[in-house]
Amino acid sequence: MANKIITQRISPHLWFENQAEEAARFYTAIFKNSSIGNITHYTEAGHDIHGMPAGAVLTVDFTLDGQHFIALNGGPYFKFNEAVSFMVNCESQEEIDYYWEKLRAGGDPKADQCGWLKDKFGLSWQVAPVQVSEMLMDKDKERLSRVMNAIFKMKKLDLKAIEEAYGAPVGVK
Template identity: 45%
Template sequence: MWASLSAGGIALMPLDKYPFSEKYGWIQDQYGLSWQLNLCHGNAKIVPSLLFVGQQNGQAEEAIHFYTSVFDNSSVGELSRYKEGEGGTPGTLNYAAFNLNGQQFAAMDSSLAHDFGFTEAISLMIECQTQNEVDYFWDKLSAGGDLNAQQCGWLKDKYGVSWQVVPSMMAEMIGDPDVKKSGRVMEAMMQMKKLDIAELRRAYESS
């Protein structure tokens, strides 16, 4: 996997043995996506990892507790902190594991200089069955966030992380082979911030 992902990419941390892992590597692939490969027991999993840098450095733990309060069936796992002389702000997180409704995540703080941060290029999508679910997640996650980043079901939360709060039937409506139907849905969606299922259905079913 390292060989495939590293082709045309940049090794940020070489695949090697480290104090925290028998074998670990961090690679930026040819498309600019960042991957961390870590040897572990059991089946391989893709775990989204959030790195809190710049103005967000030091907010990882607060964000974890916030996210686990928003989603049902969620939990906080390991919280490992920087100590003096370890290259990070003492007390902030050098690694954390948490679970949101069955999906594993990782998070870390970094006080080092980075030429990246959270952007809309990477977002987390929540599929909702009802308007009540859309309203709940939108209201919770948008609180204190960037109002200017709210468009077409996208929002940016108070930590800079982008989310899409989307009705589960959205893909079916947009993917309808009837281009008039799908076009009406797209046009209606483009006028919205938080998505309105009733309005989207009305656009889809109108003649």
């Protein structure tokens, strides 16, 4: 029986030096409804171009909370930067705390700001309450300013403090 081919139209493709499988296992252990799919390996073909030994992991297909990803071991040529990040929408402070601690483990604490963090592979994540999106659409400029000022002072987002700055209950609890 052939392995299932993912047919999601757009899939994030993440370039790692040589930690694709380790990263996929790290992420799938954090998010529910997640799994490792197909793992492909380098062969001798193209060795003069890619320099990877035959048998080394080439790609890892994995799913995080229903979203398909591909991790590639492509060598040291490209590194992650903050121009691309993944948003984790949270409905409670407990979810914020959980994802923040799990994703941040072994990461760069100097990168923590306004709900953004950098994990141990250098990939940037935004861990944020879904309520903030609604707050940021508020037409009350004073209320919006209070929320923004509160967020800019935080590393990990504190939903209660943001709601207090907003001055009114919002959305999901």
